[in-house]
Amino acid sequence: MSVENLNLPVQPPIRPMLAKSVATVPAQARPPSHVYEPKWDGFRAIVYRDGDLVHIGSRTGKPMERYFPDVVAAVRDALPDRCVVDGEIVIAQVPEGDGEVRSHLSFDLLSQRIHPAASRVSMLAETTPAALVVFDVLALGDDGLLDRPLADRLEVLDGLGLTGPLVFATPRTLDAAVAAEWFEVFEGAGLDGVMAKPLDAAYQPNKRAMVKIKHARTADVVLAGYRLHKTSTAERPLLGSLLLGLYDDDGAPDASLQFVGVAASFPEARRAELVGELADLVVVPGTPEADEHPWSGWSDPAKALPAAEAGDRLPGAVSRWTGGKDLSFTPLRPERVLEVGYDHMEGTRFRHTTQFKRWRPDRDPASCTYDQLVEPVGFDLTELLPGAPGTMR
Numbered sequence: 001m002s003v004e005n006l007n008l009p010v011q012p013p014i015r016p017m018l019a020k021s022v023a024t025v026p027a028q029a030r031p032p033s034h035v036y037e038p039k040w041d042g043f044r045a046i047v048y049r050d051g052d053l054v055h056i057g058s059r060t061g062k063p064m065e066r067y068f069p070d071v072v073a074a075v076r077d078a079l080p081d082r083c084v085v086d087g088e089i090v091i092a093q094v095p096e097g098d099g100e101v102r103s104h105l106s107f108d109l110l111s112q113r114i115h116p117a118a119s120r121v122s123m124l125a126e127t128t129p130a131a132l133v134v135f136d137v138l139a140l141g142d143d144g145l146l147d148r149p150l151a152d153r154l155e156v157l158d159g160l161g162l163t164g165p166l167v168f169a170t171p172r173t174l175d176a177a178v179a180a181e182w183f184e185v186f187e188g189a190g191l192d193g194v195m196a197k198p199l200d201a202a203y204q205p206n207k208r209a210m211v212k213i214k215h216a217r218t219a220d221v222v223l224a225g226y227r228l229h230k231t232s233t234a235e236r237p238l239l240g241s242l243l244l245g246l247y248d249d250d251g252a253p254d255a256s257l258q259f260v261g262v263a264a265s266f267p268e269a270r271r272a273e274l275v276g277e278l279a280d281l282v283v284v285p286g287t288p289e290a291d292e293h294p295w296s297g298w299s300d301p302a303k304a305l306p307a308a309e310a311g312d313r314l315p316g317a318v319s320r321w322t323g324g325k326d327l328s329f330t331p332l333r334p335e336r337v338l339e340v341g342y343d344h345m346e347g348t349r350f351r352h353t354t355q356f357k358r359w360r361p362d363r364d365p366a367s368c369t370y371d372q373l374v375e376p377v378g379f380d381l382t383e384l385l386p387g388a389p390g391t392m393r
Helices: 069-078 107-111 118-127 150-158 176-189 268-277 288-292 301-309
Strands: 018-021 034-038 043-050 053-057 082-090 131-140 167-169 193-198 208-214 217-228 239-247 257-263 330-342 355-359
Touching: 034 176, 043 069, 043 131, 053 069, 069 118, 069 131, 069 167, 131 150, 176 193, 217 257, 239 268, 239 330, 257 330
Parallel strands: 018 208, 131 167
Antiparallel strands: 034 193, 043 053, 043 082, 082 131, 193 208, 217 239, 217 330, 239 257, 330 355
16 A cells, blocks of 8 residues: 555654663662563564555564555454554464463564565465554544653553454553563563563654663574675675574484574674684585585475474575575584573574674583573463464464
């Protein structure tokens, strides 16, 4: 749709208000000065509705309604005829298995929606429908609310009665102790922290006017390859990212090295140094050593697809999602261990890019397994989003 057809007191594009990171949940003042909310791990969205016209703007202002026709339909059913809200698009998933059923957020399923084929998007909207979690109201009817304090906007949000099954108002509390408990418990449902928002503040687009508290942990991982930086040249090669692995079984002779993520934030000078430092570990293509590398079959469908079916993770393994993107890498002998910082896991991989901390020459690569990772407290997402799609078998 064309956003020019919208006639609202707040017109797109509006950049969402942002947050800066702090280490701990801030204490509450008396009387209360801010409100606490779960930090959702999805796609941030400013949603505009003007009658049947619905526009979903991403964090950068790009339209997303073509990827989420289910959310468009849900907005028409649940939101007032003319409004603008700030929220997060999420997808809930029940993991397969015979254990206790607990649903959680799945960023992998969410990412699959960003697909060029409308038929694929439509099928996914049917099989893994998304939900919209709303945490702010920027306009209602003819009233623009950007300059109103958050406390007033939350009263408006409460009046909308958003209780699902596809559009929800986020839980919130004024109790710092409850927020601290949420920080520990909700991770088990795939949430990645807690927000604290000033109750007397106006909405400030693209300003870091809130705070977020995210999980921060470390893990020892195996270095098994790297990708070159996009600015790398033959004359001056620059490392782009380190490819990280964990073994799936401690000490087992047939343990597989699973690709779990990357570390990528380095100054340019350090990128050049790392290429030299790792030169002695580079595996020469076409040699027996190359064939024995744990990720040697990443680009060969005959090897990569069976590996995926067996549950093995390979960097850049062939799939319908990678398309023509260049995911080639330089394989390294998996002999070096490094410590990285991470916030949380999604399934068997790090959810976000990790942070390089230090080399660990004292660690045996074979000892770097999933056992070292902190297991989040199990929490069922149905307690936060009752009846949301994906939260029931």
